[in-house]
Amino acid sequence: MDGLISFFASHHAIRAETVLKRNGLAARLIPGPKELSPNCGVALRFEYAQRESVSAILAAKSVRIDGIHFYRPRTDDWN
Amino acid sequence: MPIYFDNAATSWPKPPAVRAALDEYFSDAGGNPGRSGHQMSIAAARLVENSREALAQMFNAEDPSRIVFTHNATHALNLVIYGLVRPGDHVVTTSMEHNSVMRPLRHLETTGVYVTIVPCRPDGTLDVSRLNDAIRPGTRLVVTTHGSNVVGTLMPIEAIAALARDRNINYLVDASQTAGAISIDVQKTGIDLMAFSGHKGLVGPTGTGGLYIRDGVMLSPLLRGGTGSDSAHETQPQFLPDMLESGTLNVAGIAGLGAGVRYLQEIGIEAVTEHGRKLVSKFVAGLHEIPGINVYGPTDVSKQCGVVSFNISDAVPSEVGLLLDEHFGIMARTGLHCAPAAHHTIGTFPAGTVRFSFSWFNTLAEIETSLEALGKIAGWACKNEVKTWMA
Numbered sequence: 181m182d183g184l185i186s187f188f189a190s191h192h193a194i195r196a197e198t199v200l201k202r203n204g205l206a207a208r209l210i211p212g213p214k215e216l217s218p219n220c221g222v223a224l225r226f227e228y229a230q231r232e233s234v235s236a237i238l239a240a241k242s243v244r245i246d247g248i249h250f251y252r253p254r255t256d257d258w259n
Numbered sequence: 260m261p262i263y264f265d266n267a268a269t270s271w272p273k274p275p276a277v278r279a280a281l282d283e284y285f286s287d288a289g290g291n292p293g294r295s296g297h298q299m300s301i302a303a304a305r306l307v308e309n310s311r312e313a314l315a316q317m318f319n320a321e322d323p324s325r326i327v328f329t330h331n332a333t334h335a336l337n338l339v340i341y342g343l344v345r346p347g348d349h350v351v352t353t354s355m356e357h358n359s360v361m362r363p364l365r366h367l368e369t370t371g372v373y374v375t376i377v378p379c380r381p382d383g384t385l386d387v388s389r390l391n392d393a394i395r396p397g398t399r400l401v402v403t404t405h406g407s408n409v410v411g412t413l414m415p416i417e418a419i420a421a422l423a424r425d426r427n428i429n430y431l432v433d434a435s436q437t438a439g440a441i442s443i444d445v446q447k448t449g450i451d452l453m454a455f456s457g458h459k460g461l462v463g464p465t466g467t468g469g470l471y472i473r474d475g476v477m478l479s480p481l482l483r484g485g486t487g488s489d490s491a492h493e494t495q496p497q498f499l500p501d502m503l504e505s506g507t508l509n510v511a512g513i514a515g516l517g518a519g520v521r522y523l524q525e526i527g528i529e530a531v532t533e534h535g536r537k538l539v540s541k542f543v544a545g546l547h548e549i550p551g552i553n554v555y556g557p558t559d560v561s562k563q564c565g566v567v568s569f570n571i572s573d574a575v576p577s578e579v580g581l582l583l584d585e586h587f588g589i590m591a592r593t594g595l596h597c598a599p600a601a602h603h604t605i606g607t608f609p610a611g612t613v614r615f616s617f618s619w620f621n622t623l624a625e626i627e628t629s630l631e632a633l634g635k636i637a638g639w640a641c642k643n644e645v646k647t648w649m650a
Contacts, residue, residue, distance in 0.1 A: 211580040214577055215575060218595075255578050255581050258586060
């Protein structure tokens with residue numbers, strides 16, 4: 181997954197994961213990278229190509245997001 | 260089995276007796292304590308009072324009524340700060356405090372309260388003479404943590420209590436990180452008020468905490484309402500614990516907390532402290548042997564609770580946390596630990612740190628496993644320089 185959504189609070193992060201998965205979209209919570217956002221301890225990885233439908237679904241469900249980023253961490257290359 | 264090193268957030272696992280106590284409440288006691296005279300209400304009240312007595316005994320409070328139950332330590336801290344301080348008053352605190360102290364004080368500043376934050380040394384230790392110098396005629400309250408939630412540094416609470424007592428100023432201790440892990444005798448130490456968490460060192464369920472209030476200290480309640488007592492009157496009872504315990508208590512949680520306290524008393528707090536120091540010593544010594552790891556906090560383990568913060572020089576804290584979690588099953592907290600001033604003090608603002616925090620249930624073998632993992636992560640980080648992450 182090469183996209184990342186940052187949030188202001190974990191309520192919205194967990195809610196986003198639930199909502200996206202219910203819509204059959206890939207989503208995974210990870211520790212929030214501070215360099216992208218200082219606001220919340222957890223962030224959500226997703227497929228950047230799906231960003232338009234992801235944004236639309238989250239907005240429709242009143243999930244408040246801090247930012248959407250293209251993001252592929254070097255930790256993906258671990259071993 | 261995960262290796263759980265996030266006990267400063269909440270302890271895990273809980274002793275079987277804690278889980279059994281919750282079950283006992285739901286299966287047998289079931290009632291609302293103090294509200295009715297029937298046997299199920301009395302059974303619930305008995306669970307609450309047994310827990311209160313166990314806590315009073317653990318902290319050597321004058322009597323159990325000096326212990327008030329709260330939802331958590333934050334609630335207890337707010338109860339004191341808002342219940343004691345009035346516009347025009349002055350409060351002294353340190354730069355190592357958690358936001359559960361800082362945020363109420365920053366809010367009170369906007370209402371005409373004066374706040375002095377005494378800077379601590381980069382290892383988190385406090386020069387008591389600087390705190391002494393900050394006290395002035397209008398000082399109403401001194402509040403300090405007992406053990407830092409960022410680096411584990413212990414504050415000299417006995418010395419602070421003595422100087423506060425000399426000047427007739429109330430002293431509030433935030434024992435969130437130490438209650439249950441380090442022995443505290445409130446009378447011998449001479450502190451006036453002590454907020455504690457029920458679900459960390461005291462190994463109870465989340466949603467529990469409390470406050471010790473020395474005889475003679477009067478607080479105004481945060482909440483007023485039904486207490487089951489004095490029911491003929493529409494004004495708040497003026498006696499403890501009822502005055503500060505409006506609304507139905509978290510009986511199940513409090514029963515569990517009492518079981519946690521009794522479990523620790525059987526082991527002995529000294530033994531718990533000793534075990535924690537062994538874990539911290541081994542962990543810190545091992546960290547110093549890994550190239551590229553910086554450890555923060557005191558160098559003397561006798562001045563530290565079971566909290567250790569560090570960084571890997573070629574990695575950001577969230578990366579380390581992710582690798583520990585996904586590849587090694589090690590649960591740690593990363594980033595800023597709700598204490599911005601403490602991070603400024605130790606020089607880790609805004610990136611934060613990786614924090615490991617231990618409990619009675621952690622083992623030396625888990626420390627060895629985690630040191631091995633951190634060695635691998637540090638080696639990996641220095642070989643793979645940070646790429647541009649955002650396209």
